[in-house]
Amino acid sequence: MEPLVRGASELGISLRDHHLAAFAACHEALVTWNQRFNLTAITDWEAVLIRHFLDSLSCLRAIHQQELAAGARVVDVGTGAGYPGIPLKIVCPGMRLTLVEATRKKVTFLEHLIGELGLKDVRAIHARAEQLGQDPAHRERYDWAVARAVGKMPTLVEYLLPLVAVGGSTLSQKGQDAPAEVQEAAYAISTLGGEVRQLVPVELRGLAETRYLVVVDKVASTPVKYPRRPGVPDKHPLLP
Ligand code: SAM
Numbered sequence: 001m002e003p004l005v006r007g008a009s010e011l012g013i014s015l016r017d018h019h020l021a022a023f024a025a026c027h028e029a030l031v032t033w034n035q036r037f038n039l040t041a042i043t044d045w046e047a048v049l050i051r052h053f054l055d056s057l058s059c060l061r062a063i064h065q066q067e068l069a070a071g072a073r074v075v076d077v078g079t080g081a082g083y084p085g086i087p088l089k090i091v092c093p094g095m096r097l098t099l100v101e102a103t104r105k106k107v108t109f110l111e112h113l114i115g116e117l118g119l120k121d122v123r124a125i126h127a128r129a130e131q132l133g134q135d136p137a138h139r140e141r142y143d144w145a146v147a148r149a150v151g152k153m154p155t156l157v158e159y160l161l162p163l164v165a166v167g168g169s170t171l172s173q174k175g176q177d178a179p180a181e182v183q184e185a186a187y188a189i190s191t192l193g194g195e196v197r198q199l200v201p202v203e204l205r206g207l208a209e210t211r212y213l214v215v216v217d218k219v220a221s222t223p224v225k226y227p228r229r230p231g232v233p234d235k236h237p238l239l240p
Contacts, residue, residue: 004049007205008057013065013091022090022117023053029113030081037105039081050206055173056084057091058202059146062171062213068092072143075100077129077159078150082110084173085146089119098142099124100132133162133227140165140221148173153185154237157216158227161192164218169197171215178212188238193220 001020008015031043042051069092076085079099089097101107101124110124132138145160153172160170174181178199189196200213227233
C-alpha cells in the first residue's frame, strides 16, 4: 500500500486504515472477477494501486474533497470496473454516486463490489450515457459528471454535459493529448452549454507521463436535441 499512501499524500489526501482495507478488498474483487470476465488489463498489485486507485483519486486536485463529502451528486460515465468513481467514494463517503456502464457484466461486478465494500448512496446503472442524458430522472441532475478513458473530448462532452445541472461541472481524465483534444472540442463544448474552466496537469508517483484533468463548467442548459441517439456522438462527433 506504500505507493498509494505516499502518492495520495502528495495529492493532499491522507489515507487511514479503513481506506486501505477498502482498497485491498477492491483489488481482491477485481482480480477474482477478472479471471471470469475481462474487466481490466491491469491486475498487477502495484499497477492497480497507481493506475487505478491513485489516478482516480487525482480527481481531487480539481474537485474539493469537502464538496464531495457534503453530498455532491456525481455521475461516473463509462465507469468500467468503477474508475474513478469507487476510489473517490471510498475517500469521500458523503458523496452521492451514480455509476453508468454500457456493459452488463461490468454492472454485475459493480453491484457485487458495492455490497462487498458496504458503500451507501451508490447505484450502478446499466445504460448508455446517451439514454440517461435524455431521461428526466438524470438529465441536468448532477453537480459533477466524471469520466476516464471513455472517448475523445468532442464525443465525451456530449455524454457528460447533458447530465450536469447549470452551475455544475464535468471532469475528464486525459493523457498527453488533452490540450489538443480540448481545442478540437471547443465547438461541441459551447454548443452543449459548457465553458472550459481549466486543464490541471497531474504528475503521479510511478507514472512517467503527465495526466490532465479537464474541467468544463456548465453555464447554460443543453439544447434538447443533445445527446443524440446512442452511437451517434461517437460516429459523428460535434465538430464545426
Ligand atoms: N472508466 C473506466 C476506467 O478508466 O478504468 C473504464 C474505461 S473503459 C476503456 C471504457 C468503458 O466505457 C467501457 O466499460 C465501456 O463499456 C464504457 N462506455 C463506452 N461508451 C459508453 C457510453 N456511451 N455509455 C456508457 N458506457 C460507455
